[in-house]
Amino acid sequence: MALKLNAVSFPTGKVSAFTNGSRPSRSHNRVVMASTLHSPSSLDVKTVKKPFTPPREVHVQVTHSMPPEKREIFKSLDGWAEKNILVLLKDVEKSWQPSDFLPDPASEGFEEQVKELRERSKEIPDDYFIVLVGDMITEEALPTYQTMLNTLDGVRDETGASPTSWAVWTRAWTAEENRHGDLLNKYLFLSGRVDMKQIEKTIQYLMGSGMDPRTENNPYLGFIYTSFQERATFISHGNTARLAKEFGDLKLAQICGTIAADEKRHETAYTKIVEKLFEIDPDGTMVALADMMRKKISMPAHLMYDGRDDNLFEHFSAVAQRLGVYTAKDYADILEFLVERWKVEKLTGLSSEGRKAQDYVCGLAPRFRKLEERAQARAKQASSSVPFSWVFGKEIML
Ligand SMILES: [Fe+2]
């Protein structure tokens, strides 16, 4: 759901040679790296596409941009994280599970419950299902997000069962998140409204492709990214809940609303971490926030592909935008929310680099809103429809 704001970067210069963790200057050029780069041009694009590499551009991959001495900050925050972050996790025994919201396959009434679910879902239009499927696929690529968290220096789970608070959080967060894709997947399967095989293929492609969040193994960037993302998913699931209610499917509304509540709790955790970083290292955190916003927050499923549509993510995003589930306005709203949450405007005592970053970030939301208005106007003029394999190739308006 990167929308029009998350524009593709075009080459602005040469690719610099840094592959072993050395850091190029902050003003490094962004370069398109297509998987077709090394392929003979005579080949058809379809045959060139490699199934387990990103189907489209990824950026120059900067690694380990946090100075090694700053890892100590995260080590020293382990106790703080235990008291302030781990407490935001829910006890498994008190947690909801997907089966709480689905027909019980061990009960006598199973078939009747499935029938009811299918009756309710009949009232829901196809374009809503596009958005719900896209959200579900995004959730299902969870291994990619756990991997991303474990790329972050100073907080990664070094062993797979590390006792640090950071690692405990990442594993438990993953375990909580795992229920989201699971629940939506099962609901969609039972609804009979969508082409499960195409959806499953999309999930497999997406996990194979990974993601390109440009967080550079840097936990400052990583936690800013996750703060943004958790709020984005909170908004998105909240809106699918609202729409499901409008369509009269209260059970589906409850499903989406329950997932949204988890996302909100996760947003609280990640924004708390960044708040703490602002307290300990205001300059470093300010510069990291500006860096992340300059690069634009790419959505986790931005590399999605179903084997057919090369612009699947853009098409899915356009439908989400049209239905008001996740829009360019939301992007600007999230930024504004985070600026307020972290009291960015009120930060004092910054270096000149920090002040520049502060000015940049504080002036960004109004600029986004202007861009959004223009994008909206363009979108209205160029309204079209495309077939979505997820709903058996039916044409859906963008
Ligand atoms: Fe989620």
Ligand SMILES: [Fe+2]
């Ligand atoms: Fe989440």
